[in-house]
Amino acid sequence: MFSGRRAFVTGALSTVIASQIRTTAFAASGSKPPDVTTQPPRSWSGVAPTGYLPDPDVISLDPSFKDLTFSGTSIQRVLTGGGWLEGPAWLSEARILLLSDTIRSEQYRFIPPDGAGEGSLSVYRRESYHSNGNTLDTEGRVITCEHDMRRVIRWEHDGSCHIVADSYNGKPLNSPNDVIVHPEDGSIWFTDPSYGDTLIEGHPDAPGKGTNSAGKLRWRIGSELPPQFAAHERQEDHTFRVDAGTGSVQAVLSQTAVPSPNGLCFSPDLKTLYVISCVPDPGQTGTKGQSVIYAFDMIDGRPANRRLFAAMTLEGHHLTPDGMRADVFGNLWCGASGSFGAAGVFCYNPAGTLIGRIRLPYGCSNLTFGGLKRNELYMCCGPHLFRLILETQGAGLS
Structure with missing residues (x-):
């Protein structure tokens, strides 16, 4: 769930320029640049390519991956026309997918299609304060990260809103990004980088700080936020844990441990915590984001013994990871952006x-498992939502 808008535009321009440079270089050498077009070329309207199975864009790099996929189905684009879709969470009782649109500051309920074509979309929450990550707690209550209000909230069964966290050490949070719940002790874990400290996803920092270093951005225009949220001076990136009993907010990982923290999830046995270090936050100081996945041992309910789990490279290209989910076998499914056909979802086994x-x-910003059997992988890609039916199931609560 990184600052996709800026990264998308910048990345797209960089890709075009890089492509032109590379094409010119290849032309000068008498050879052609690598072709990453699906063969045969596919159309993304509905189910495509029609008649070509197994899907050529579901790529097995190890025999074990074939046990997780079903050769009789293809990738579907089930939704298009959003702003920037994030935070997918499957609500089992309602049989809907909850989505955040970080640009339009709305949340949607998505009813998947029975077969081919697109599903049904309606507004779930008209003003979401630029919400991002969503999840469910052990009681089935929706928990949401809000960039604009710089907080994590929970919707109670009676419809009231409970603030889970909005400050640390007496200062407002930056822009809570992704959130998960520990299924045994009920604690809430979330990352707090500064991707939402921008006009497009929330509101900028106070004049002279972070994303408003020149002091020219009028950060309160168009906002009904209280002054204490608008006049914000960011603090260090953290990964937080909120105790289910006391509600106390504890920083379990610092910016040095995981700079620019983004997606996070537990392994099915709860012995490992995975945290993505994404691209550097806008206006970030100190240790910068690294675009890798770190793994931590869970010891006495806290992360320890950091190690590199995945360097996020493919054929010499460094990818940008964002959100991730684990399946019941312990495999990690990670959404990422990249160039030259390297965008999409990457599946790592427990050994990395x-x-x-x-x-x-x-590029895929975030994903989750849904459907009645929790074997449908939903993938958020900017304004689009894709689906692939698998032979594995999601391990988490959402």
Whole structure:
């Protein structure tokens, strides 16, 4: 769930320029640049390519990946026309997918299609304060990260809103990004980088600080936020844990441990915590984001013994990871952006080996498992939502 808008535009321009440079270089050498077009070329309207199975964009890099996929189905684009979709969470009782649109500051309820074509979309929450990550707690209550209000909230069964966290050490949070719940002790874990400290995803920092270093951005225009949220001076990136009993907010990982923290999830046995270090925050100082996945041992309910789990590279290209989910076998499914056909979803086994990938026409910001059997992988890619039916199931609460 990184600052996708800026990264998308910048990345797209960089890709075009890099492509032109590379094409010119290849032309000068008498050879052609690498072709990453699906063969045969596919259309992304509905189910495509029609008649070509197994899907050529579901790529197995290890025999074990074939046990997780179903050769009789293909990738579907089930929704298009959003602003920037994030935070997918499957609500089992309602049988809907909850989505955040970080640009339009709305949340949607998505009813998946029975077969081919697109599903049904309606507004779930008209003003979401630029919400991002969503999840469910052990009681089925929706928990949401809000960039604009710089807080994490929970919707109670009676419809009231409970503030889970909005400050640390007496200062407002930056822009809570992704959130998960520990299924045994009920604690809430979330990352707090500064991707939402921008006009497009929330509101900028106070004049002279962070994203408003020149002091020219009028950070309160168009906002009904209280002054204490608008006049914000960011603090260090953290990964937080909120105790289910006391509600106390504890920083369990610092910016040095995981700079620019983004997606996070537990392994199915709860012995490992995975945290993504994404691209550097806008206006970031100190240790910068590294675009890798770190793993931590869970010891006495806290992360320890940091190690590099995945360097996020493919054929010499460094990818940008964002959100991730684990399946019941302990495999990690990670959405990422990249160039030259490297965008999509990457599947790592518990040992950190890349065993397969789902090649998509856009970078994937976040994903989750849904459907009645929790074997449908929903992938957010900017304004689009893709789906792939699998032979594995999601391990988390949402």
